[in-house]
Amino acid sequence: MSDLPASVRISEEGPREGFQFEKGFIPTARKIELIDALAKTGLDHIQIVSFVNPKLVPGMADADDVVAGMTPQPGVACAALWLNEKGFERALQHDNRLALVGSIQLCTSEKFLKRNQNRTMEQQLAAQHTIVEMYKKNGVPVERGSLMAAFGCNFEGDIPVARVVSLVGQMLDVASAHGVTLKYVSLADTMAWATPLSIKRVVGALRDRWPDLDIALHLHDTRGMAIANAYAGLEMGVRRFDASVAGLGGCPFAGHKGAAGNVCTEDLVFMCHEMGIETGIDLDALIECARLAEDVVGHSLPGAVMKGGTLDQYRA
Amino acid sequence: MSDLPASVRISEEGPREGFQFEKGFIPTARKIELIDALAKTGLDHIQIVSFVNPKLVPGMADADDVVAGMTPQPGVACAALWLNEKGFERALQHDNRLALVGSIQLCTSEKFLKRNQNRTMEQQLAAQHTIVEMYKKNGVPVERGSLMAAFGCNFEGDIPVARVVSLVGQMLDVASAHGVTLKYVSLADTMAWATPLSIKRVVGALRDRWPDLDIALHLHDTRGMAIANAYAGLEMGVRRFDASVAGLGGCPFAGHKGAAGNVCTEDLVFMCHEMGIETGIDLDALIECARLAEDVVGHSLPGAVMKGGTLDQYRA
Numbered sequence: 001m002s003d004l005p006a007s008v009r010i011s012e013e014g015p016r017e018g019f020q021f022e023k024g025f026i027p028t029a030r031k032i033e034l035i036d037a038l039a040k041t042g043l044d045h046i047q048i049v050s051f052v053n054p055k056l057v058p059g060m061a062d063a064d065d066v067v068a069g070m071t072p073q074p075g076v077a078c079a080a081l082w083l084n085e086k087g088f089e090r091a092l093q094h095d096n097r098l099a100l101v102g103s104i105q106l107c108t109s110e111k112f113l114k115r116n117q118n119r120t121m122e123q124q125l126a127a128q129h130t131i132v133e134m135y136k137k138n139g140v141p142v143e144r145g146s147l148m149a150a151f152g153c154n155f156e157g158d159i160p161v162a163r164v165v166s167l168v169g170q171m172l173d174v175a176s177a178h179g180v181t182l183k184y185v186s187l188a189d190t191m192a193w194a195t196p197l198s199i200k201r202v203v204g205a206l207r208d209r210w211p212d213l214d215i216a217l218h219l220h221d222t223r224g225m226a227i228a229n230a231y232a233g234l235e236m237g238v239r240r241f242d243a244s245v246a247g248l249g250g251c252p253f254a255g256h257k258g259a260a261g262n263v264c265t266e267d268l269v270f271m272c273h274e275m276g277i278e279t280g281i282d283l284d285a286l287i288e289c290a291r292l293a294e295d296v297v298g299h300s301l302p303g304a305v306m307k308g309g310t311l312d313q314y315r316a
Numbered sequence: 317m318s319d320l321p322a323s324v325r326i327s328e329e330g331p332r333e334g335f336q337f338e339k340g341f342i343p344t345a346r347k348i349e350l351i352d353a354l355a356k357t358g359l360d361h362i363q364i365v366s367f368v369n370p371k372l373v374p375g376m377a378d379a380d381d382v383v384a385g386m387t388p389q390p391g392v393a394c395a396a397l398w399l400n401e402k403g404f405e406r407a408l409q410h411d412n413r414l415a416l417v418g419s420i421q422l423c424t425s426e427k428f429l430k431r432n433q434n435r436t437m438e439q440q441l442a443a444q445h446t447i448v449e450m451y452k453k454n455g456v457p458v459e460r461g462s463l464m465a466a467f468g469c470n471f472e473g474d475i476p477v478a479r480v481v482s483l484v485g486q487m488l489d490v491a492s493a494h495g496v497t498l499k500y501v502s503l504a505d506t507m508a509w510a511t512p513l514s515i516k517r518v519v520g521a522l523r524d525r526w527p528d529l530d531i532a533l534h535l536h537d538t539r540g541m542a543i544a545n546a547y548a549g550l551e552m553g554v555r556r557f558d559a560s561v562a563g564l565g566g567c568p569f570a571g572h573k574g575a576a577g578n579v580c581t582e583d584l585v586f587m588c589h590e591m592g593i594e595t596g597i598d599l600d601a602l603i604e605c606a607r608l609a610e611d612v613v614g615h616s617l618p619g620a621v622m623k624g625g626t627l628d629q630y631r632a
Contacts, residue, residue, distance in 0.1 A: 196547045222623075224621060232547065270541075274513075304539050308508060311468065
């Protein structure tokens with residue numbers, strides 16, 4: 001009936017997604033409070049900040065202070081996002097507190113690349129060689145391939161599955177050319193085009209080509225499909241998911257038109273646990289974090305299980 | 317990979333679910349406005365009211381006026397819910413405007429039955445014989461078997477699949493004893509216990525026993541699983557779904573603790589259309605109805621596609 005995995009690894013992206021998107025001012029101490037609470041739930045990977053231009057992303061102006069102020073927990077990797085060399089250099093300053101991981105990043109859509117980074121597909125590919133060398137020079141492991149807009153693009157429309165397969169091949173070639181082995185390839189549904197069927201088609205095509213390739217899914221919920229897409233991924237044996245506590249990140253109730261956060265972490269954990277899939281996460285503690293997230297951002301967030309409750313109370 | 321159907325039939329339950337649960341006063345004319353708009357979207361079945369005790373459900377006190385005031389559309393069946401003979405008699409007064417359909421109703425949970433109707437499982441089964449005769453006497457077709465709490469119960473916990481199979485068998489026996497043939501059996505996830513895996517297990521067990529039985533799913537979204545559960549149903553070939561425009565019905569943002577509406581109609585229609593499954597519904601018109609629903613109830617509702625938008629604009 002399905003190929004559900006026995007366990008999954010969930011990377012929490014709520015702090016980075018949320019603090020980046022929220023329009024209201026959030027005190028640094030409150031951001032740290034949420035991160036510290038998340039680090040005690042059993043989550044072993046939390047993306048806590050992005051090192052980006054504070055003029056463009058005011059919510060990340062205090063990224064250095066957030067990293068310096070949070071309390072590291074044994075076994076919990078705190079990660080950061082950066083978009084260019086300057087951001088990477090800022091992240092490097094915190095390499096005693098952050099788990100820095102390099103990635104090879106490609107995008108399915110030339111129109112999107114042009115718009116965001118003023119690069120052609122070829123220029124983006126060429127840049128990855130330089131970036132991998134930069135990571136190697138700085139002793140940062142290159143573990144991830146990351147494909148933006150893997151399921152569709154607002155600027156280019158539907159994306160042929162064959163293009164996704166070709167681009168993943170290019171990533172693996174870049175890694176190979178520099179003597180590194182990617183631990184996994186992350187498919188990002190950046191603009192929320194995926195359906196469960198397209199998840200199955202794309203993941204299936206990659207599985208056919210590289211049966212042992214570990215695939216991760218980064219699923220935005222802008223059209224309400226994220227949890228169904230995650231389920232489709234689970235049925236294809238996907239064992240890595242990004243997720244966002246309470247559904248933080250571009251809250252649809254706060255006027256961030258067209259943008260919603262990642263699949264809600266506690267809803268995903270609930271689904272996994274109810275289907276017998278281990279996550280290593282304490283769901284009750286995570287739900288408390290989701291409620292804290294609502295308090296920190298000052299408005300309701302989309303997560304459902306934190307409102308509807310778990311089922312264990314009825315089984316006891 | 318899956319057994320997705322070519323087309324599905326969606327029964328809209330938003331007006332009944334919504335007007336029943338909303339706590340604020342909604343003028344009758346505004347209820348009619350929403351129903352009339354829904355009737356022009358291509359939906360061919362809309363449950364518009366319930367005939368229940370107005371002291372217990374004040375939002376349905378104007379049910380007779382709603383039925384009398386709405387504008388019937390050719391090819392659109394407007395339905396009503398009732399819970400006892402008195403409600404049925406009120407519905408009968410409107411049989412020129414309403415499409416009255418009788419159902420055989422059982423429940424997986426004796427504790428739930430005891431609590432709600434003060435009946436044992438045996439008493440509930442016996443009552444169905446009387447009810448079917450009542451429908452026959454009044455010329456109302458008995459088309460549906462309806463099983464409450466098919467996936468779990470807040471009062472009884474997990475429900476064994478074998479019990480569901482047994483109860484569906486009892487429904488079919490009741491129908492057969494009175495010479496009627498059920499068109500389909502509806503499995504209600506009344507208290508939102510289902511996961512995609514339990515949907516597959518239960519539907520699969522029924523398919524094994526009765527390969528040609530048409531199954532419908534009534535999926536509440538209290539724990540955020542409804543769209544994933546609907547997808548699991550589609551993969552099992554389920555072609556009938558109840559749904560609720562904008563996710564109306566026990567809005568989690570309005571303090572209705574533990575209760576959310578059915579799977580959001582326009583999100584379900586979006587998923588179906590994107591996966592090549594026909595619904596006969598004009599999605600853009602339905603999204604306009606979802607926005608109207610928010611205006612009518614006076615607060616935000618959970619539907620995602622009405623906020624995130626469809627994909628057609630990007631393909632044009």
